[in-house]
Amino acid sequence: MNIIDRRLNPKGKSLANRQRFLRRARAQIVKAVRDASGTRSIQDINNGEKISIPADGLREPSFRRSGDGGVRDVVVPGNKDFVEGDRIKKPEQQSGDDGGSEGSPDGEGEDDFAFVLSRDEFLDIFLDDLELPDLVKKKLKQTESTTPTRAGYSVTGSPANLNIVRTMRNSLSRRIALNRPKPKELRDLEDEIKALAESGEDPERLSLLRVEFDRLAAKARRIPYIDPLDVRYSRFEHVPKPVTQAVMFCLMDVSGSMTEHMKDLAKRFFMLLYLFLTRRYRHVDVVFIRHTHEAAEVDEDTFFYSTETGGTVVSTALEEMDRVIKERFPPSDWNIYCAQASDGDNTSSDNAKTAGLLEEVILPVTQYFAYIEVGAEYKDWLGRDSDLWRTYKEAGRAADNFAMRRVRVRSQIFPVFRDLFSRERGDSAAWRLGEEAGP
Amino acid sequence: MSDTSDLLFTGADWDFEKVQRAYDAIEQIAKGEMGLVTYPNQIEVITAEQMLDAYSSIGMPLMYKHWSFGKHFARDETLYRKGMRGLAYEIVINSSPCISYIMEENSMAMQTLVIAHAAFGHNHFFANNSLFRQWTDARGILDYMEFAKSYIAKCEERHGHAAVERVLDAAHALMSHGVHKYPRKRTPDLRDEEKRAAERRAYQEQMFNDLWRTVPKKAAAKMDSQELAERKRRLGLPEENILYFLEKLAPKLADWQREIIRIVRKISQYFYPQKQTKMMNEGCATFTHYTIVNRLHEMGKLSDGAMLEILHSHTSVVFQPDFDDRRYSGINPYALGFAMMNDIKRMCEAPTDEDRAWFPHFAGNGDPYGTLREAWADYRDESFILQYLSPALIRKLRLFKIHDESDSPHMNVAAIHNERGYREVRKALARNYDIAHLEPDIQIVDVDLAGDRRLILHHFVESGQMLDEAETIRVLRHIANLWGYEVRLLEIESGTDVVLKTYDDVAPVAEL
Numbered sequence A: 001m002n003i004i005d006r007r008l009n010p011k012g013k014s015l016a017n018r019q020r021f022l023r024r025a026r027a028q029i030v031k032a033v034r035d036a037s038g039t040r041s042i043q044d045i046n047n048g049e050k051i052s053i054p055a056d057g058l059r060e061p062s063f064r065r066s067g068d069g070g071v072r073d074v075v076v077p078g079n080k081d082f083v084e085g086d087r088i089k090k091p092e093q094q095s096g097d098d099g100g101s102e103g104s105p106d107g108e109g110e111d112d113f114a115f116v117l118s119r120d121e122f123l124d125i126f127l128d129d130l131e132l133p134d135l136v137k138k139k140l141k142q143t144e145s146t147t148p149t150r151a152g153y154s155v156t157g158s159p160a161n162l163n164i165v166r167t168m169r170n171s172l173s174r175r176i177a178l179n180r181p182k183p184k185e186l187r188d189l190e191d192e193i194k195a196l197a198e199s200g201e202d203p204e205r206l207s208l209l210r211v212e213f214d215r216l217a218a219k220a221r222r223i224p225y226i227d228p229l230d231v232r233y234s235r236f237e238h239v240p241k242p243v244t245q246a247v248m249f250c251l252m253d254v255s256g257s258m259t260e261h262m263k264d265l266a267k268r269f270f271m272l273l274y275l276f277l278t279r280r281y282r283h284v285d286v287v288f289i290r291h292t293h294e295a296a297e298v299d300e301d302t303f304f305y306s307t308e309t310g311g312t313v314v315s316t317a318l319e320e321m322d323r324v325i326k327e328r329f330p331p332s333d334w335n336i337y338c339a340q341a342s343d344g345d346n347t348s349s350d351n352a353k354t355a356g357l358l359e360e361v362i363l364p365v366t367q368y369f370a371y372i373e374v375g376a377e378y379k380d381w382l383g384r385d386s387d388l389w390r391t392y393k394e395a396g397r398a399a400d401n402f403a404m405r406r407v408r409v410r411s412q413i414f415p416v417f418r419d420l421f422s423r424e425r426g427d428s429a430a431w432r433l434g435e436e437a438g439p
Numbered sequence B: 001m002s003d004t005s006d007l008l009f010t011g012a013d014w015d016f017e018k019v020q021r022a023y024d025a026i027e028q029i030a031k032g033e034m035g036l037v038t039y040p041n042q043i044e045v046i047t048a049e050q051m052l053d054a055y056s057s058i059g060m061p062l063m064y065k066h067w068s069f070g071k072h073f074a075r076d077e078t079l080y081r082k083g084m085r086g087l088a089y090e091i092v093i094n095s096s097p098c099i100s101y102i103m104e105e106n107s108m109a110m111q112t113l114v115i116a117h118a119a120f121g122h123n124h125f126f127a128n129n130s131l132f133r134q135w136t137d138a139r140g141i142l143d144y145m146e147f148a149k150s151y152i153a154k155c156e157e158r159h160g161h162a163a164v165e166r167v168l169d170a171a172h173a174l175m176s177h178g179v180h181k182y183p184r185k186r187t188p189d190l191r192d193e194e195k196r197a198a199e200r201r202a203y204q205e206q207m208f209n210d211l212w213r214t215v216p217k218k219a220a221a222k223m224d225s226q227e228l229a230e231r232k233r234r235l236g237l238p239e240e241n242i243l244y245f246l247e248k249l250a251p252k253l254a255d256w257q258r259e260i261i262r263i264v265r266k267i268s269q270y271f272y273p274q275k276q277t278k279m280m281n282e283g284c285a286t287f288t289h290y291t292i293v294n295r296l297h298e299m300g301k302l303s304d305g306a307m308l309e310i311l312h313s314h315t316s317v318v319f320q321p322d323f324d325d326r327r328y329s330g331i332n333p334y335a336l337g338f339a340m341m342n343d344i345k346r347m348c349e350a351p352t353d354e355d356r357a358w359f360p361h362f363a364g365n366g367d368p369y370g371t372l373r374e375a376w377a378d379y380r381d382e383s384f385i386l387q388y389l390s391p392a393l394i395r396k397l398r399l400f401k402i403h404d405e406s407d408s409p410h411m412n413v414a415a416i417h418n419e420r421g422y423r424e425v426r427k428a429l430a431r432n433y434d435i436a437h438l439e440p441d442i443q444i445v446d447v448d449l450a451g452d453r454r455l456i457l458h459h460f461v462e463s464g465q466m467l468d469e470a471e472t473i474r475v476l477r478h479i480a481n482l483w484g485y486e487v488r489l490l491e492i493e494s495g496t497d498v499v500l501k502t503y504d505d506v507a508p509v510a511e512l
Helices: A015-024 A026-039 A119-126 A164-177 A183-199 A203-222 A260-280 A300-305 A314-328 A348-365 A387-395 A410-422 B016-033 B048-056 B067-081 B108-128 B130-135 B141-159 B161-173 B190-206 B225-235 B242-249 B255-276 B278-298 B304-317 B333-349 B353-358 B368-378 B381-388 B391-397 B422-432 B469-483
Strands: A002-005 A049-053 A071-076 A087-089 A113-117 A146-154 A233-240 A245-253 A283-291 A295-298 A335-342 A368-374 A402-407 B041-046 B090-093 B098-103 B400-405 B410-415 B441-448 B454-461 B487-493 B499-506
Touching: A002 B016, A015 A026, A015 B067, A015 B161, A026 A049, A026 A119, A071 B422, A113 A119, A113 B067, A183 A203, A245 A260, A245 A314, A260 A283, A260 A335, A260 A368, A260 A410, A283 A300, A283 A314, A295 A300, A295 A314, A314 A335, A314 A348, A348 A368, A348 A387, A368 A387, A387 A402, A402 A410, B016 B041, B016 B108, B016 B278, B041 B048, B041 B108, B048 B067, B048 B090, B048 B098, B090 B108, B098 B108, B108 B130, B108 B278, B108 B304, B108 B368, B130 B255, B141 B161, B141 B190, B141 B255, B161 B255, B161 B469, B190 B255, B242 B255, B242 B441, B242 B469, B255 B278, B278 B304, B278 B333, B278 B368, B278 B381, B333 B368, B333 B381, B333 B391, B353 B391, B368 B381, B381 B422, B391 B422, B400 B422, B410 B422, B454 B469, B469 B487, B469 B499
Parallel strands: A002 B041, A245 A283, A245 A335, A335 A368, A368 A402, B041 B098, B454 B487
Antiparallel strands: A049 A113, A071 B400, A087 B410, A146 A233, A283 A295, B090 B098, B400 B410, B441 B454, B487 B499
């Protein structure tokens, strides 16, 4: 008998099969991922996902009998009280032929099944039609700055980092362990030999001493004072400074005119922004601010799923944002981003105030402010711009960290996002404000 | 059991030395007392994840790549992680040496059980059963799988994943119609397959396809029956091995596509005996492990605790719920096989008058293992039941036969476990295990050479059981893709030749 340990064999033998499976099921998975991203929260988008996909299209058909009709004889165990000739009423058939657990359309008992996509697989598919790497050119500067911090010792390094204390300590313990003769021992021995040789006494002891001296000298040569093994270098690690953090403000008008569809558009946009920022920064905070005629910071659920009514006063949101910045996110330490989604309604008396706040308070401290005007799916824009649109258009004209776009349907979100975030600074003259992204 | 020094092991942990000791003790009983003859054994320790890997690719250690294995893996993994399904304790491969996988997560008691079950029970069955001897080449299978894997990988490189996938999908759909069901002249030798594949290609390059030379003389008129017979003879029709027919004669396939079909066909053929002997094979392995661990326990080599653990898993394996139990999902092959083999042993050792009357040739012969070895060697599930299922066991399991006609509101109890019913029940149960009866009988009967080269198939309908329509159309589409022209399937009632249903002219959708 042979017994072989295969536990260390490469795992994931089925990885290639999994890839083929993913490729095969891609269309369904893309759909499932998109659906899933609608229901999950913004911060969760970065994790892997359990995806349920319909078995449709992943069928492995074969010739088989339909399972109903015909005559069949079956033998079953556990007869209690039947005798030959008994008649058993058939169980009720539920609506034609699909009953019992085999209710799926392929008759194979294959229902949808769930499997877990890894984080990368998920993002890959989620960002499938988005070219993230090219999104930011100069605009979002790499603000990562690092300081070297001591991080123990290493066996390699540059001479400048040689750690003498640690090296000598290693050398000493090695010499003690290997019993290397001390220089003093050798010197003493040498003196004694010299003395004996000069005096001419006790030649026997002299030759013994000479042999001993040779032995020790050879040993001292074999065991070097400092061995390459002893050498240690100080190691430094680059620890990022806390400036590599960003806060993202999500501003949304939640007055009655914002439909579920509009909120969904907004959410998708926020998700993309979040994903994008987490790839640039180590730490991203999200602040949700919703407003009607007054504004408040809320959690994500409330932000997207509660219904409020009331007038629309946009400036309150900007004021709230300003308050939160002052309180928790000093602009010197934080990269501040803001995305605002709105259907464009605003109380006309508020417009001037909003413009002032944006221009003088918000834009100076934010890295980037994106305004998304969300519209109903099947209604095209009326000829005229909304109040907010006109206000922002005016207020943002001079700023190069401000952009605005309109979105009506989901498919426009990626292009708009890409458009907003891939535009280089400095060519603001070329900005075609108010242009709607193509579908 | 005051003396613990006789014990093979104590505690749950296993190590290689303990496994070796247990193996030696098991071998002594298996070979010395039960007279089992096996292929040499190789035991491989793997992790749970590797076990998942292994059985998503139909249990073969080497397998070509295909998405359906990934799908099964994803499904199995999810079920396993959720705790909805345990892992098989073992996988054993019909090869020489016979490879048994054991999982590192198992306790030592479980390893003992698995070694007795797989390395001796299944191994003996593989090595001795006539179907396996006739149809499979245990020595060559791993080499062949290696060839298949690298061949298909090469095809993917050369022709692209998608093209290879299309052929494999189609071939998989026809897998159960890719076996020769009747014995051939020579025993298979998979080692030569690769060499022969090359020879075949060389030969085919010299030949042109004879199929299309049979241009009809009278184009529109009917061919006379003699000509028809000649044409069918030339094409080897009717042919029930659909994959074989397509591999040899489909006009549009490239050589590499034929080779892939051949690979799928060979694998299907390799697993064909397993399908026909599932119940016996599991019964044999279960009976073997049961006998062996009991002997070890008697001899004081297994502690009571280990024995209890083993019995716990043994009983859950052979559990057979009654038909009206919620857990009932057909007859458990482990339970039936184990019960029948135990019953044979009982009849050899302590027969009743009834047993003597029913089984005069072995009842009371006092040689249970010899009798069983003969049964294991010569039968498959269907014939085994027909030969060995005793009235005593029918009574014990309270088996009864139900007759079900689709248009009647009632099912009839046709026979029960009484004097009049035994033979009836036994015959019906055997038929439930008859592969030839279980799988629809579908044959290629003609190629319409005069017309548009349409391939014509017949399904010979038994007892009015028709094919599942949606599935059938999908499979026909696959056949059409391989064949390159339209395919027609007629469902014909056996005996009366009445055409019950026609699947008309399914056309290929894609160039392969």
